[in-house]
Structures are given as C-alpha cells and as structure tokens.
Amino acid sequence: MxxxxxxxxxxxxxxxxxxxxxxxxxxxxxxxxxxxxxxxxxxxxxxxxxxxxxxxxxxxxxxxxxxxHPAVLAEVARASSAGQLFAGQHLAELELAEELASLIPCAELMRFSLSGSEADHAALRVARAVTGRPRFLRFEGHYHGWFDNVALSISAPRVEAMGPRDAPHAIAWTQGLPANHGEQCLILPWNDLDLAERVLRRQAHEIAAVITEPVMCNNGCIPPAPGFLVGLRHLCDELDIALIFDEVITGFRLGLGGAQQRFGVTPDLAVFGKALASGYPLSVLAGRRRWMQPIAEGTVIHAGTMNSGQPSIAAAQATLRVLREQxxxxxxxxxxxxxxxxxxxxxxxxxxxxxxxxxxxxxxxxxxxxxxxxxxxxxxxxxxxxxxxxxxxxxxxxxxxxxxxxxxxxxxxxxxxxxxxxxxxxxxxxxx
Ligand SMILES: Cc1ncc(COP(=O)(O)O)c(C=O)c1O
The missing domain is CATH 3.90.1150.10 (Aspartate Aminotransferase, domain 1)
Incomplete structure (x- = not known):
C-alpha cells in the first residue's frame, strides 16, 4: 500500500x-x-x-x-462575528489603507482586490488609460497571474523555442487565449538594461507600462542586476511610461515597504498579495496619485463584490501587527x-x-x-x-x-x- x-x-x-x-x-x-x-x-x-x-x-x-497563527485567527474570528461583507465601507479597511500608505513608498492611493492576478490586471488597465498607449513591456519567466494578457512566456519547453534574445517569441502558457493575445505586450529577457533601453526608446510611443517582479521569484529567484531597477526607473520617467512592480511575493517579505523600499526604487504602481493577509484573500494595487487618479475618478473601472471583506482586512491588520511588533x-x-x-x-x-x-x-x-x-x-x-x-x-x-x-x-x-x-x-x- x-x-x-x-x-x-x-x-x-x-x-x-x-x-x-x-x-x-x-x-x-x-x-x-x-x-x-x-x-x-x-x-x-x-x-x-x-x-x-x-x-x-x-x-x-x-x-x-x-x-x-493565533493572533491572525483571533482577529479574523473577532471581525467575522461583527459581519463578513457589507458592500460598503468599514473602518478597518480605511485603517489598513492608512497603514499601508505609511509603509509602502509608492502607495499614495490604493484599491483592494482578492488576488494578485486581478490587481495586476487593474495595474495594466490604469497604465493604458493614463498614457493612452496600448502595449506593455514584460519579461520572460516573470509571473503576473493567469489572466489572458499576461499568460505568456512563463514557461518554455527549451531555449530554442524562445526566439532571439532581442526579439523573443511570446509563448502562450495556455490554450484558449484570444487570437491577438501577443499584441498587447512586448517580451524581453530580464536583467538586460541595454536591451530594455533600446526597445523602450524605439517603441515608447506605444508602451504604457513596464511590469516586473523586482526579484524574479517565479523562476530561479533571481535578484535584479545592479542598476537594473533604477535604470528602468530612469527610462520610465524619461519616456513617461508607468513602472509597475509586481510585489506579490516580495511584498512584506523583503521589508514592510516591499522590495521598492529594500532597493530604494519607487515604482509608479505596485501590486501586493500573498503574505499581506496570511492566506486570506486580499491583494492591493497601490500607486502614485497621478497613476491611480483614473480609478479615483471612476474613469477606469475597478470593482469586485467580495473586495475588502472583514475577515481578510482583519487578517492583514493582525499580520502587519505581528510583523512590526515582533x-x-x-x-x-x-x-x-x-x-x-x-x-x-x-x-x-x-x-x-x-x-x-x-x-x-x-x-x-x-x-x-x-x-x-x-x-x-x-x-x-x-x-x-x-x-x-x-x-x-x-x-x-x-x-x-x-x-x-x-x-x-x-x-x-x-x-x-x-x-x-x-x-x-x-x-x-x-x-x-
Ligand atoms: C509575482 C506574482 N504576481 C502575481 C501572482 C498572482 O497572484 P494570485 O495567485 O493571487 O492571483 C503571483 C502568484 O503566484 C505571483 O507570484
């Protein structure tokens, strides 16, 4: 047996x-x-x-x-006993947002969702709205969730299938993607600033965002090459492109302010999930006021019936308290x-x-x-x-x-x- x-x-x-x-x-x-x-x-x-x-x-x-963790479970039980979801505002949600704004360098405005995939999706949408440009640059082997526009070049059978380094093929991760799925993004190998610079300068007019894990956790846990993140920051500033850090893994692990605090490079938008709420469904899209303004004004839609439910918010508050106090x-x-x-x-x-x-x-x-x-x-x-x-x-x-x-x-x-x-x-x- x-x-x-x-x-x-x-x-x-x-x-x-x-x-x-x-x-x-x-x-x-x-x-x-x-x-x-x-x-x-x-x-x-x-x-x-x-x-x-x-x-x-x-x-x-x-x-x-x-x-x-007893502190998390107790806080979740306490919050749940007062009601689980109001489809309306509650104080704990506001307090958590205030706390995150004080911890995360880029977090001037934010919105809560359930998963990293959703928040990444919202980040790309708002970057397109602010810039009026249709495409984004992402990197081979980085994972930004399972939605259509990012389900590319996450895995590959062998290196020959990936095409030339300076013009890689977009390799579909799944069947069932829309026919034009590859058109939204440009894909490059990570950690090669010269290559990124060449492509960004050549195609800035059509690029709304550069999205990257600040550490390439999903394949090899590869740290950024010296100067890579700050180089992307300078290029995005110069070319008016949104720099998005996907901190779903690095967030609350590399520092309470995430990898952006650790490496001293502040993105325009950042996505957090995973460790934020100790396993309860909660993610956050946080960003500079300019980049979050369309969501604030309602010209870019972000929504979700289950967003910022009491148990998840309580779990995050308890998690942050333990991380800080201990x-x-x-x-x-x-x-x-x-x-x-x-x-x-x-x-x-x-x-x-x-x-x-x-x-x-x-x-x-x-x-x-x-x-x-x-x-x-x-x-x-x-x-x-x-x-x-x-x-x-x-x-x-x-x-x-x-x-x-x-x-x-x-x-x-x-x-x-x-x-x-x-x-x-x-x-x-x-x-x-
Ligand atoms: C860097 C990164 N971004 C986004 C996601 C997607 O998050 P979720 O699984 O919560 O949708 C993951 C999940 O592993 C991730 O590692």
Missing part, C-alpha cells in the same frame, strides 16, 4: 468532480499525486495519511507567520540565509551540488551546470526530473517543498528545524 493511500483514494474521488482533481493548476504537480491535508500549525502541516511535514511551501508564500523580518532573513548556506554546503558534501539563489525569506534551489542563473533562459538548464526526485525524497522524510524549486520561510520556523532540514537534505542528496 502507498504511503499516501488515503490521499490517493481522495484524489481519485476528486478527479470525478474537480477538474484535474484540484482548484489551481500549481497544485496538480505534487508527487506521486496531489496530497490531501487536514491541519496546519506553525511550521507544520499534516496530511490525511497521518504524516506531519515541516513545511517550506507555506501555501505558495502567504503564510509568512506560519499556519494558524520585528519578524530580520529573523526570517537570517533563518533563510542560514538554510540557503546549509543546503548549498550539504549538496556539495553529498556530491550533488545545487545552485541556490535568493534573498533569504524566499529562495530557489535547483540543479544546473551553470554557476548562477541570471534570466529565464538560464533557468531552462535546471534539471527538473532530478529536482522532482529530491522533492519526493524530502516528502518521504516529512519535509514539504514546492516542486518548482521555490522555498519560503515563516516566522514559525526555528533554527533547529533549519538544521534538521539541512541534515535531511544531505541524506536525500547522497542517495539521489
């Missing part, structure tokens, strides 16, 4: 009523099949077969305080950097070296012949089957990882757990 027998049976049952047995594409790829979980507490999550895992998935990032972020970074170092060292000792990149609170691990990866094309050298075998080995030893190599740290992880993880990784790598 499989170690994951109960999950296997439930998954079989799920496939009869849930398309593919899951509710998000990214949940499909667990090995040997998607597992069913029953409880989460702190840095641990339990499956229905009775295994308890040390969790570095953290729900793909949101659980910055760990599972079921000064969590320096500890996350220290733990994360320790784990990165430990894994690197263990992988070399085991004769199975991994390339590990990132900033600590989140990082990427993978097997590649390159010394480091600098853009999406480099990440295509990662040996995916080998990493999948590593993830499966860790899972069999009760450590849960994301299959595509991204690791998240939470406030609930301890130095002893980090040590345990490194020792376990050594064991698995030795036998790979």
């Amino acid at each position: 499989s170690r994951y027998e109960q999950s296997r049976l439930l998954y079989e049952r799920a496939c009869r009523v849930l398309a593919g047995g899951v509710s998000s594409e990214f949940r499909r790829y667990s090995v040997p099949h998607p597992l069913f979980y029953s409880t989460g507490n702190g840095s641990h999550i339990c499956d229905v077969d009775g295994h308890e895992y040390l969790d570095f998935t953290l729900s793909q990032g949101p659980l910055i305080l760990g599972h079921s 000064n969590v972020l320096p500890r996350l970074e220290e733990l994360g950097l320790g784990l990165m170092h430990g894994l690197k060292d263990a992988s070399h000792r085991a004769g199975c070296p991994m390339v590990i990149q990132g900033l600590g609170p989140m990082f990427h691990a993978g097997f590649t012949p390159l010394a480091q990866v600098c853009d999406f094309r480099d990440t295509l050298t990662f040996d995916k089957p080998k990493y999948a075998a590593f993830v499966a080995g860790m899972q069999d030893r009760n450590i849960r990882l994301i299959g595509r190599g991204l690791w998240y740290i939470s406030a609930a992880h301890t130095p002893a757990e980090i040590e345990h993880c490194v020792a376990t990784a050594y064991d698995v790598l030795k036998n790979l």
